[in-house]
Amino acid sequence: MKIKEKIFDFFVYLSVVTVVLIFLGIVLSIFTEGIKLFKFVSFSDFAFTTQWRPTADSPLFGIGAIAVGSLVVTVGAMVVAVPLGIGSGVYLAEFAGKRFRELVKPTIELLAGIPSVVYGLFGMMVLSPWVQKYLGASIGLNLFTTSVILGVMVVPIICSVSEDALSVVPMSLREASLALGANRWETTVRVVLPAAKTGVMNSLVLGLGRAVGETMVVVMLAGGAAIIPTSIFSPVRPMPATVAMEMGETVVGSVHYYALFAISMLLFLVCFCLVLVANCLAHRGREL
Amino acid sequence: MKKLLVLFSLGALTFMGCKGEIPKVTIAGSTTVLPIAQATAESFMQEHSEVDVSVRGGGSSVGIVGIIEGTVDIGDASREAKSKEMEKARAEGVELVKHIVAFDGIAIVVDKSNDIGQISRADLQGVYCGKIINWKELGGIDKKIVVVSRDASSGTFETFVEKVMQKEKVVASSLKLGSNNAVVSSVKSTPGAIGYIGYGYINDEVNVLKVDGVMITKSGIKSGLYPISRSLQMYTNGLPTGMNGKYLDFVKSPAGQKIVAEQGFVEIN
Numbered sequence: 001m002k003i004k005e006k007i008f009d010f011f012v013y014l015s016v017v018t019v020v021l022i023f024l025g026i027v028l029s030i031f032t033e034g035i036k037l038f039k040f041v042s043f044s045d046f047a048f049t050t051q052w053r054p055t056a057d058s059p060l061f062g063i064g065a066i067a068v069g070s071l072v073v074t075v076g077a078m079v080v081a082v083p084l085g086i087g088s089g090v091y092l093a094e095f096a097g098k099r100f101r102e103l104v105k106p107t108i109e110l111l112a113g114i115p116s117v118v119y120g121l122f123g124m125m126v127l128s129p130w131v132q133k134y135l136g137a138s139i140g141l142n143l144f145t146t147s148v149i150l151g152v153m154v155v156p157i158i159c160s161v162s163e164d165a166l167s168v169v170p171m172s173l174r175e176a177s178l179a180l181g182a183n184r185w186e187t188t189v190r191v192v193l194p195a196a197k198t199g200v201m202n203s204l205v206l207g208l209g210r211a212v213g214e215t216m217v218v219v220m221l222a223g224g225a226a227i228i229p230t231s232i233f234s235p236v237r238p239m240p241a242t243v244a245m246e247m248g249e250t251v252v253g254s255v256h257y258y259a260l261f262a263i264s265m266l267l268f269l270v271c272f273c274l275v276l277v278a279n280c281l282a283h284r285g286r287e288l
Numbered sequence: 289m290k291k292l293l294v295l296f297s298l299g300a301l302t303f304m305g306c307k308g309e310i311p312k313v314t315i316a317g318s319t320t321v322l323p324i325a326q327a328t329a330e331s332f333m334q335e336h337s338e339v340d341v342s343v344r345g346g347g348s349s350v351g352i353v354g355i356i357e358g359t360v361d362i363g364d365a366s367r368e369a370k371s372k373e374m375e376k377a378r379a380e381g382v383e384l385v386k387h388i389v390a391f392d393g394i395a396i397v398v399d400k401s402n403d404i405g406q407i408s409r410a411d412l413q414g415v416y417c418g419k420i421i422n423w424k425e426l427g428g429i430d431k432k433i434v435v436v437s438r439d440a441s442s443g444t445f446e447t448f449v450e451k452v453m454q455k456e457k458v459v460a461s462s463l464k465l466g467s468n469n470a471v472v473s474s475v476k477s478t479p480g481a482i483g484y485i486g487y488g489y490i491n492d493e494v495n496v497l498k499v500d501g502v503m504i505t506k507s508g509i510k511s512g513l514y515p516i517s518r519s520l521q522m523y524t525n526g527l528p529t530g531m532n533g534k535y536l537d538f539v540k541s542p543a544g545q546k547i548v549a550e551q552g553f554v555e556i557n
Contacts, residue, residue, distance in 0.1 A: 224464030
């Protein structure tokens with residue numbers, strides 16, 4: 001029995017060590033390759049100029065426009081996803097009947113399991129022609145199309161996590177509020193939502209992380225123009241799309257190759273910070 | 289237990305031994321040449337079951353640098369080796385030998401509603417560097433031009449820049465799409481759009497423009513009469529010998545060239 005326990009201990013210990021080693025390996029390889037870029041391109045040229053022309057005769061590696069592309073696409077996705085996600089989360093937790101909730105919540109969570117290439121295909125074949133036809137956009141593959149599809153992808157995460165947070169708010173809080181004469185709407189907005197604040201914020205941060213890092217959808221829908229968008233129908237070129245589209249056709253060890261790693265490095269840092277924030281929020285939520 | 293271990297290692301050894309004897313041809317490079325390389329490699333392996341031909345993409349640069357660095361046996365390229373690459377090859381003591389395996393022409397396409405019919409190379413350059421922004425400047429209808437380009441790392445982009453843009457840069461606001469098919473579907477659905485694709489990807493969902501008065505045809509591409517045409521080549525280090533030579537002979541043979549035509553390219557003879 002004792003030996004069995006020891007083997008089990010050792011096995012789980014080994015798993016955790018493996019996971020940590022894999023993580024460190026990934027971080028190390030991305031950073032060692034990414035850092036090399038700055039031997040050829042100064043950091044300020046990389047971060048603060050907007051011309052991305054990696055294959056020109058005198059190549060330029062400014063990610064300004066690409067970073068802005070990522071930013072606007074993410075903000076756009078959140079504009080779509082936050083009201084829908086929190087709204088549906090609140091409805092499911094506070095207003096829906098038990099049967100309705102048990103039917104609808106798994107359905108929404110199912111949306112999170114759809115491969116992103118399927119979302120991309122839908123955006124390309126259905127939404128993009130529709131945007132051209134009914135919204136008068138000259139180009140179907142643009143910031144707007146990308147944001148809508150990304151937003152829809154993020155909704156299930158926000159909905160599910162915020163519903164969980166709302167449903168663990170003690171019943172006594174709601175009862176007290178109702179007893180004081182507040183109606184259900186006031187109770188939800190003034191009492192339940194503030195009580196579940198950290199959980200709801202956590203859902204937003206998780207959704208944000210998903211939107212920033214999503215690759216397939218932005219490759220297929222963003223249009224790929226490395227410019228700072230001038231309207232919501234401008235094509236953009238977010239960071240993950242740049243790495244995915246160019247990595248296959250670049251020479252290993254070239255400046256371009258290191259530049260793509262440097263972009264990956266930046267993406268990693270952004271997502272890492274988001275996860276840290278999410279963890280802090282979850283921690284604070286537990287203390288309350 | 290011990291017996292099993294010995295058996296296993298013996299098995300592994302024989303397997304490894306076998307593996308060492310299979311002649312291997314590694315091919316890498318241009319994604320434009322990739323379909324030719326893949327299809328010919330498959331047929332070649334059916335005839336020569338003793339050979340293992342592995343084909344990868346990666347782009348023309350990957351193919352040529354692969355030959356210089358000795359990491360591949362055959363390097364595909366949809367452009368000629370640049371002078372920088374020639375120098376590097378000489379410095380490494382590598383002799384780049386070019387084998388033309390097919391020809392490809394880049395067609396200029398617009399959406400079906402556009403009946404402009406033709407464009408000069410100078411105007412094409414103007415459109416793609418963002419100086420000409422409306423079809424009426426070219427004698428067409430009053431409609432904004434939506435410029436569709438390929439991604440900057442594709443061979444088609446490189447050839448287009450070399451043949452049309454020369455020193456000018458492709459306007460940053462143009463769409464940069466990842467494949468010929470994406471360009472066709474985007475141009476098809478976008479009134480006012482202009483795009484460029486490989487000859488093999490022309491279909492009747494888009495209108496093809498004459499360039500400098502010349503319509504894209506097989507013979508025009510081969511003779512170079514059509515201005516935006518190029519040869520597709522496979523590079524080797526020195527004259528190919530052994531299996532590399534046999535494979536290249538196969539690609540140039542009538543059977544190999546039939547595959548080239550099936551893939552939408554133009555045969556060499």
